[in-house]
Amino acid sequence: MxxxxxxxxxxxxxxxxxxxxxxxxxxxxxxxxxxxxxxxxxxxxxxxxxxxxxxxxxxxxxxxxxxxxxxxxxxxxxxxxxxxxxxxxxxxxxxxxxxxxxxxxxxxxxxxxxxxxxxxxxxxSPETLVAQNIVQKLAIPGTTTALRLADGKAYLIGVVCMEDCPVLHTQLCQLDKLFPDLSFSIVSISRGTKNIIPDEDDMLEVGDEAYIVVDSKHLRRIMAAFGHLEKEARRIIISGGGNIGLSLIKKLQEEVSGLQLKVIEHNEERAQYLSEQLENIIILNGNTLERDIMEEASVSTAETYIALMNDDESNILGSLLAKQYGCQRVVTLVNNHAYYPLVGPLGIDALVSPKSIIVANIMQHVRRGRIKGIHNIRDGEFELMEIEISDSSRIANKNIQDLELPSGVVIGAIIRDGEVIIPKYNLDILPKDHIIILASSEKARLVENMLCVRVDLF
The missing domain is CATH 3.40.50.720 (NAD(P)-binding Rossmann-like Domain)
Structure with missing residues (x-):
């Protein structure tokens, strides 16, 4: 093409x-x-x-x-x-x-x-897409990543394993026995600068970020199982009232009730514009990096601080300052991918990458055929693909243990007749199955060829 x-x-x-x-x-x-x-x-x-x-x-x-x-x-x-x-x-x-x-x-x-x-x-619309992404993160508190899959039947979530995580130092193969009635699969682990496709003998360590494909019905219980009992935020401070901030505020007011929203905007004219456009919200005109503004905004009592300014450094520093004041959770917009490895160790809870969000959305519109969705993970280091198996696919009617998947590739879930199935041995893959598969970026093309997926445009 x-x-x-x-x-x-x-x-x-x-x-x-x-x-x-x-x-x-x-x-x-x-x-x-x-x-x-x-x-x-x-x-x-x-x-x-x-x-x-x-x-x-x-x-x-x-x-x-x-x-x-x-x-x-x-x-x-x-x-x-x-x-x-x-x-x-x-x-x-x-x-x-x-x-x-x-x-x-x-x-x-x-x-x-x-x-x-x-x-x-x-x-x-970048502003709309980024706002939707943030709303998804806020809807599942405690996640670093939250992607809706298979028309909402499943999710990919990222969670950081804290010191009180109940499943630390437990072999992954034992998790099925600990939680036999929960449908979930750990498809990747981020440990420092390493990204791991785990096997059944691997164990989670403090500071690991686990990427989990989970049945939507079991989301809350999985979050609790990994030590995340956070409640959905109601007291939110947004730093940056630009187009993304405005889109986010409108979407939150439409979809979430009982919110206490505050916005910090450094530009006086823009702050005035926001006050004219929005209702039931407090607008503060000032620099988010100044302590008196943070204190006026009562950051110490806020449940979530969202940094959406046009400057990465200001977003990161503002988030760290909010944490210092005692804000429970910070969500930070960062454009420069060079900063991505730093945000976790700095204590930033969730990262928003406009580039990754926009590219993933465009690629979904570009592709057609059996690929139903593509999502960038870890700034493109992994691709999460949603693929419908056709009658002519090489893996149709094959047992999952006979697939000989290459290293760097893992099937996270299969959606069949509306039900989420976590792949086990002795499971046949059938035509019309909706497969959620994670592949390292260098193996994504190999996966497409293996599945006989035709990557035509539109």
Whole structure:
């Protein structure tokens, strides 16, 4: 498939990396030739320097023979124009655009992106996606990661094993005997800088982050089994009232009752705007890194502090300060992946990576066929795939112990007729089974080939 990606920032380059690994013909457009040269040096992609809204640039990128355009520049208008030109002049079949400005997404203008007007097939709203991700984390308190799988029948959760975790130093094969009526599977363990696909003899240690696929009906009991008895937060402080913060506040007010919300916003004009747009919320104008503002916000009595400022360092420092004041839990937005290994040891409870969230969402729209979902884990070190088994799949009607899965690959659960089954020996895999499988990034392609999954676009 021929794909044009407009924008070579973290999101665009990550999408290019995924698609180029799958033997697609990928061309990246960006005005910065230095960024393109760097991109070209470590992945197999074509590059064109220029603005994606320029018909000549799109033509040079091969738009006249293109199957898909993904416009993810930082400029909404360039993204929209690139898709419009791709449709009107070059007849590109599918168009995906990242749109950040909420005015374009107002329900009043729902026809704007219809086929009769501006024919964009998929709109990606980063603010909305990030807000949804945070709401999921808040809904399952104590998790570092919370991903809804198989239409909500299962979840992938990440939990840190504290010193009081009841299952520390217990062989994983013994957990079935300890909790025979719970459907769950530990598919990965993060230990320091190592990411482990565990076997049945492995044991959890203090500080480990366990990634668990669990039947939704057993979520609360699994959290308790791993020593997490946190209650859903009602007293929440949000630092940063930008577009993500505003989207999160609106979503929380729509979905959660009885909240006590406070927002710290350093920009006076923005703080005034928030006070006009929102009800039943306290807006504080000031710097979240100043102690008097933290004290005025009563951070010491807050159950959750969420750092959503535009600066990673401020988010991390603000989160640490909130912890110092006694806030029970901090959720921190971080864009720079270089900081990711640091946040756990620093005591940050949950990390929010906009890049990973956006890329995973776009890839779900790009793929079709039997792959129902793809989720990035640990900033892309692992892929969690949701795959429907077809009649012609190599593993259909095979016993699970005969699959000879490569190292770095584990089946976390099988959803069959609406029920979550944790894989055991002597279990046959049947057509129409919905399989949740975790693979290291370098083994993901191998898994797709093994399952005879056709990775076509859209």
């Amino acid at each position: 021929r794909v044009i990606i407009c924008g070579a920032d973290l999101v665009g380059s990550s999408i290019a990396a995924y698609l180029s690994k799958e033997d697609n013909d990928v061309t990246v457009i960006d005005p910065d030739s230095n960024v393109l040269a760097q991109l070209h040096s470590f992945m197999d992609v074509n590059t064109v320097a220029g603005h994606a809204s320029d018909p000549d640039v799109l033509n040079a990128a091969g738009a006249n023979d293109c199957d898909l355009i993904i416009a993810v520049t930082e400029n909404d208008e360039i993204n929209m124009i690139a898709c419009q030109i791709g449709h009107s002049l070059f007849g590109i079949p599918k168009k995906i655009a990242r749109i950040r400005r909420q005015a374009y997404l107002d329900p009043s203008w729902s026809n704007l992106f219809s086929r009769a007007h501006m024919p964009i097939d998929v709109i990606i």
